[in-house]
Amino acid sequence: MIDSFEAFSVLLLILPGILGFFVYNQVSDFKVKDTLPSVSWVIFFLLATQITSIGLFGQSFFPDLGAETQSGAHQKITAYLGDISATPLIVAAAYGILFGFLKNYSVSHRILKTLKFSKRISSRQPWNEVFHERRGIWVVVRFKDGTALSGWPHYYADDQGGETQQLYLKQAVWFVPVGESKTFVPSAGTQVQQVPAGEVLLPDMSNVVAIELEED
Template identity: 25%
Template structure:
């Protein structure tokens, strides 16, 4: 069989794992991967997908090819198993969602940390650890120029290097601890604002930053 035909066959066989890895890349934030890391991950995901689905299809592959020779010319024909491909596609989506949820919620490594096997988390930095584990809270943000702003944390950047926050129900704090409410839905603090610290405040029953304890 010509080499390019075999290459196409190998590509189609490995496509579910690469599709799964592609979906994972778009739903998780984690340390940067090298190209080798991405290929190895896709191969492992392909192995898992075939390990789960192949018993239901007599341990076969989702495609096969036949060779037909006529008048000294050989033609090759691909035959695809569409039910098999459908279940591989569905499995790739489900595996990507499960894998992504595991990374985002740190399920596996949290269990391993409890067993004293590792101290690592699945997230890319302590920035992600803090904002993903501490939810639904007001924060006090100290800026590089000495100013402070308080507000309800709505969004945060994926990458620590970007260091951007969107605060709702926000107010500036002056040096005396007095709050100056920001009119409007909120304030976007970008990297240019120079975030120096983020204090996570205790939850309080309030709908307005004016009702927060002064100097919190």
């Protein structure tokens, strides 16, 4: 059975890795959700933080309890908590921010393209790229039956694989063709009626034929 001081030592050991991964996942537009990649990132941030903290600042985040008795370990933990260093936590957060921005701007893909190892220049699918680069722009969603929906995309699905495409529009207005007209609306010669909708969630994009971006 693991004693409390041993568990505490393990927690201190992995805490910078967890913090670095948490910050990275908040900054990055590509959320890591699967268990194995998450664990891999935690280990990476843990090693990077410890190497940097010890190599540059001479400060590790956890006390050395290997040769201590249980009583001695408790005393060392108590003393350690009174003089704990925040340096590894700051380093971990800095690494998380750095790698989050590198991921957002597809730096690795651009380097590989420059070295002619790859032709890709972005990590994003077109869906993610459009809504990331054109934030705040109004859209017109056109459907197969001729109706259209105009609004401001407050949220959009950021699934990295592009399997889930959803939109949440604010200040939305439906444009509904009058009569049996099935042409895109609004267009010349087509009578439409506007129906304010306020806020609209589009959970299924299978009936969408196009999404237009409206310039100011």
